[in-house]
Amino acid sequence: MLSRPHGTVRGEGVVGSFTDVDEASAALRAGEVGSLTGAIPFDARDPAALVAPARLRTGEAPLSGSAPLSRRAVSTVSHPDRDEHRERIAHAVKRIVAGDVGKVVLARSVDLVLDEQIRPAELLDALAGGNAGHNAFGVDLGAATGSGSWLLGASPEALLRKSGSTVTCHPYAGSAPRSADPAVDRATADELAASTKDLAEHAFVVDHLRERLGHLCDEVDAPSTPQLESTGEMWHLATPIRATLRDPAVTALDLALLLGPTPAVCGTPSDVAAQIIREVEGDRGFYAGTVGWCDAVGDGEWMVSIRCAELAADGRSLRTWAGGGIVEHSDPQAELDETQFKLRTVFNALGIPLADIVN
Numbered sequence: 001m002l003s004r005p006h007g008t009v010r011g012e013g014v015v016g017s018f019t020d021v022d023e024a025s026a027a028l029r030a031g032e033v034g035s036l037t038g039a040i041p042f043d044a045r046d047p048a049a050l051v052a053p054a055r056l057r058t059g060e061a062p063l064s065g066s067a068p069l070s071r072r073a074v075s076t077v078s079h080p081d082r083d084e085h086r087e088r089i090a091h092a093v094k095r096i097v098a099g100d101v102g103k104v105v106l107a108r109s110v111d112l113v114l115d116e117q118i119r120p121a122e123l124l125d126a127l128a129g130g131n132a133g134h135n136a137f138g139v140d141l142g143a144a145t146g147s148g149s150w151l152l153g154a155s156p157e158a159l160l161r162k163s164g165s166t167v168t169c170h171p172y173a174g175s176a177p178r179s180a181d182p183a184v185d186r187a188t189a190d191e192l193a194a195s196t197k198d199l200a201e202h203a204f205v206v207d208h209l210r211e212r213l214g215h216l217c218d219e220v221d222a223p224s225t226p227q228l229e230s231t232g233e234m235w236h237l238a239t240p241i242r243a244t245l246r247d248p249a250v251t252a253l254d255l256a257l258l259l260g261p262t263p264a265v266c267g268t269p270s271d272v273a274a275q276i277i278r279e280v281e282g283d284r285g286f287y288a289g290t291v292g293w294c295d296a297v298g299d300g301e302w303m304v305s306i307r308c309a310e311l312a313a314d315g316r317s318l319r320t321w322a323g324g325g326i327v328e329h330s331d332p333q334a335e336l337d338e339t340q341f342k343l344r345t346v347f348n349a350l351g352i353p354l355a356d357i358v359n
């Protein structure tokens with residue numbers, strides 16, 4: 001299920017499931033399945049959770065959402081701890097200065113155990129209620145992987161949307177926290193829009209998308225300056241990109257594999273950044289991959305899987321993540337703080353104070 005400001009897409013029933021993205025793509029192309037929905041991990045070679053639903057229901061209004069839940073955390077542990085995350089950032093800055101990589105996105109995860117079980121639909125509604133666009137997604141990972149877990153989130157970032165020969169992307173990169181004080185909130189946003197460090201961090205993503213889209217599209221239109229956009233918790237720099245495919249038969253799923261993971265969640269050059277992330281963080285699972293859908297004619301929408309959590313089959317254990325782009329002028333403490341603010345999306349939906357993180 002994907003809730004977006006322009007409507008909701010819901011897969012109902014399962015007629016097939018795939019852990020191999022290429023097999024899924026081939027089945028769609030051959031007409032063996034009518035549509036695909038689900039999640040692709042950060043490393044697309046790892047098992048995906050894609051299903052062919054019996055029915056793809058489109059065109060419903062965005063989820064109206066609910067108030068936050070009011071759960072308590074029995075335990076809340078961060079991997080790595082804050083000191084180590086700062087050290088990792090300082091080390092990444094050294095590698096950037098040494099010329100090994102231009103940008104790399106480093107993330108940390110937080111494991112929570114709740115006092116009481118939650119149902120995936122409850123968390124989905126709370127996530128949708130936490131942002132003005134009612135962005136939210138929920139993917140049953142068990143349908144393809146057998147794990148019985150769900151990936152649930154409120155990502156504001158569209159990797160791509162494809163309709164006919166038109167592709168739009170809406171990358172986010174460059175971040176600052178929202179404030180309850182309107183004057184502070186505005187000043188923070190203005191500072192972000194003028195920050196050379198954040199503009200540079202953002203440009204890596206737009207350059208990547210221009211280059212990748214250029215392989216398949218005649219025209220790629222993007223404004224030269226990003227715009228400010230907000231979620232309930234964060235301000236971001238965002239760029240609306242629009243391109244026209246030479247061959248409209250290219251599917252939204254093909255495009256998701258071509259475009260992601262972008263330097264908003266990986267880095268530049270992509271292969272070097274991905275290697276650093278694997279060495280430093282290990283396996284990211286479904287975090288920073290993509291979730292979405294693709295129909296029989298290849299239209300669809302795929303979101304970047306951030307501001308999300310994996311809810312285990314027991315309904316009480318969750319893992320959430322937050323990361324940030326590291327560039328030459330990144331400050332380890334500011335980057336650590338940024339991950340704290342980003343973690344609020346899931347913590348706020350659960351009704352758990354961030355201060356509950358023990359390390």
Ligand SMILES: C=C(O[C@@H]1C=C(C(=O)O)C=C[C@H]1O)C(=O)O
Nearest residue numbers: 172174175264306322323324325
């Ligand atoms: C990596 C995350 O967010 C991404 C990184 C951003 C940044 O570094 O400024 C901004 C938005 C997202 O593209 C996350 O939320 O975990």
